[in-house]
Amino acid sequence: GNSVTQMEGPVTLSEEAFLTINCTYTATGYPSLFWYVQYPGEGLQLLLKATKADDKGSNKGFEATYRKETTSFHLEKGSVQVSDSAVYFCALSALYNQGGKLIFGQGTELSVKP
Amino acid sequence: AAGVIQSPRHLIKEKRETATLKCYPIPRHDTVYWYQQGPGQDPQFLISFYEKMQSDKGSIPDRFSAQQFSDYHSELNMSSLELGDSALYFCASSLGLGGTQYFGPGTRLTVL
Numbered sequence: 449g450n451s452v453t454q455m456e457g458p459v460t461l462s463e464e465a466f467l468t469i470n471c472t473y474t475a476t477g478y479p480s481l482f483w484y485v486q487y488p489g490e491g492l493q494l495l496l497k498a499t500k501a502d503d504k505g506s507n508k509g510f511e512a513t514y515r516k517e518t519t520s521f522h523l524e525k526g527s528v529q530v531s532d533s534a535v536y537f538c539a540l541s542a543l544y545n546q547g548g549k550l551i552f553g554q555g556t557e558l559s560v561k562p
Numbered sequence: 563a564a565g566v567i568q569s570p571r572h573l574i575k576e577k578r579e580t581a582t583l584k585c586y587p588i589p590r591h592d593t594v595y596w597y598q599q600g601p602g603q604d605p606q607f608l609i610s611f612y613e614k615m616q617s618d619k620g621s622i623p624d625r626f627s628a629q630q631f632s633d634y635h636s637e638l639n640m641s642s643l644e645l646g647d648s649a650l651y652f653c654a655s656s657l658g659l660g661g662t663q664y665f666g667p668g669t670r671l672t673v674l
Contacts (some may be wrong), residue, residue: 480660491652492605492665537604543660547618549595550654550663552604 450475450546454538454553461528461560469523469556471512471538479540481505481514481521482550486535495523495536528560564589566655566666574672575643583638583669587655593617594636595663596628599650611636612659643673 455470473479483495483505496505501516510525521538538553567586575581587594593612597605607620611630622628625643630636640647650670654663 480662482662484665491667492654494662494664497662541660541663547610548593548656548660548663549607549610549618549620550597550605551607554604 450479450540450542450551452538452540452551452553454536454556457535457555457557459556459558461558463530463560463562464527465560467523467525467528467532467558469536469538469558471521471523471553473519473521473538473540475519475540475542477542479542481512482539482541483510483512483521483523484537484539484552486537486555488534492537528558530560530562533558533560566653566664568651568653568666568669570669571667572670572672574674576674577643577645579643579673581640581643581671583640583651583653583671585636585638585653585655585666587634587636587653588664591655591657591661591664592634593656593659593661594630594634595654595656596622596636596638597652597654599652599668601649605652608638617659640671645673647671648673 480499482497484492496507498505498514504513539550595610596608599605608622610618628638650668654665
């Protein structure tokens with residue numbers, strides 16, 4: 449079945465460091481891919497998305513490119529801030545035979561130190 | 563912009579009691595998804611509705627039931643609560659099946 453695998457956390461970075469969180473997926477068909485962010489004690493916020501191969505999603509300095517050849521959707525940011533500290537979830541949604549439900553990776557906790 | 567509303571935000575129940583969680587989707591959204599998130603875990607899909615009909619079912623216990631009403635709000639009913647039901651319950655809404663899902667703030671259920 450469909451699945452998502454993320455790099456394990458926690459990831460600890462200094463402010464202004466470069467961030468990469470790896471995400472790979474297994475899916476039949478052509479899923480849509482998402483990154484959601486969860487701040488402490490809060491719900492899930494959509495960070496960015498990509499709906500087809502080679503699409504690049506971007507928001508708030510974060511970027512991720514849908515790579516079908518490597519089945520990956522890695523999250524990157526050039527310069528992280530303390531306010532980026534949160535848990536990041538990679539997810540896929542497949543409409544065909546899956547009803548569009550989201551399948552999440554295990555989440556990666558990011559801690560940014562001043 | 564209007565977001566997904568969930569109520570209550572916090573709920574404390576005893577074992578074997580019942581609970582009802584409510585979800586009000588973003589206006590004009592016709593699809594609702596329910597997810598359960600245990601401590602330190604990723605959200606797990608429970609059930610979804612499209613145009614007031616159940617569209618998909620995941621790992622939802624038989625003790626749980628849900629429905630979507632004519633105004634598109636949804637309710638998740640949980641009976642014979644167990645300690646293991648303690649979790650965050652999220653509702654998400656979208657415009658159509660497969661549309662981008664937007665999440666509510668969640669209901670934190672604690673079963674004592």
